[in-house]
Amino acid sequence: MNYETFVDKVAQRARTSPERAVGLTRATLETLAERLTGGEVLDLAAQLPRPLQRILKPHPDTEAADRFGAAEFIARVGQRAGVDGNAARNAVRAVFTTLREAVTGGEFDDVVVQMPRDYRDMVEPALAPGAMRR
Template sequence: MNYDTFVDQVARRSGTSARRAEELTRATLATLTERLTGGEVLDLAVRLPEPLRSPLRPTPGTEAAEQFGAAEFVARVAVRAGIEEPAARSVIGAVFATLRTAVTDGEFDELVVRLPRDYRDLVEPALAPGTTLRRA
């Protein structure tokens, strides 16, 4: 999927302009970067269009994933995007749904099963029909 298509899909799903969808996507991806290990971030980044890779660049201090739950994820996105938490939850859903269609070979499914169980409400609507989160 190319960058414009990705942004257009987030805009459509979140009911915002393309410009705002770019900002919201970057806020969500930056927060996701904090929650994943450096290797997981790089695995996702290589499957996305170049302009979306910049928020997914791990730094030397981000090799280990930060351990925070879904409520903190939503709060961080809200702060980054300058929106209220209920709106952030909706935006996160739009970005995750678009990520799911943008990446192939099960990468999205592999990514979400690594997240704690409390992320289920954020990611499950983006999963392929009939797919559920498998927990070890």
């Protein structure tokens, strides 16, 4: 999937403009990069378009993931994107669903397995049957 298609799909799913979807995608991926191990960030980035790869850069001194729950994930995305919690949650769902579509199933599963149970509300819409057809 190319960059423009990725952003357009996030915009459609989040019901926002493509311009706004760029910021929401960036905020979500930056936060995801903090939450995943460095190796997993690199594996995920390798399957995404170059502009998204640049966002997913693990810190060179950190292999370990920063352990925080779903509420903190949403708060960080909201702060980065300048949106409220509901808009951040919708954006995260849209980005996760689009990620699932953009990368191999095994790679998406590797990302999801690093998420604790409280992330279910954000990740399960991406796992639902038909999620990739929307």
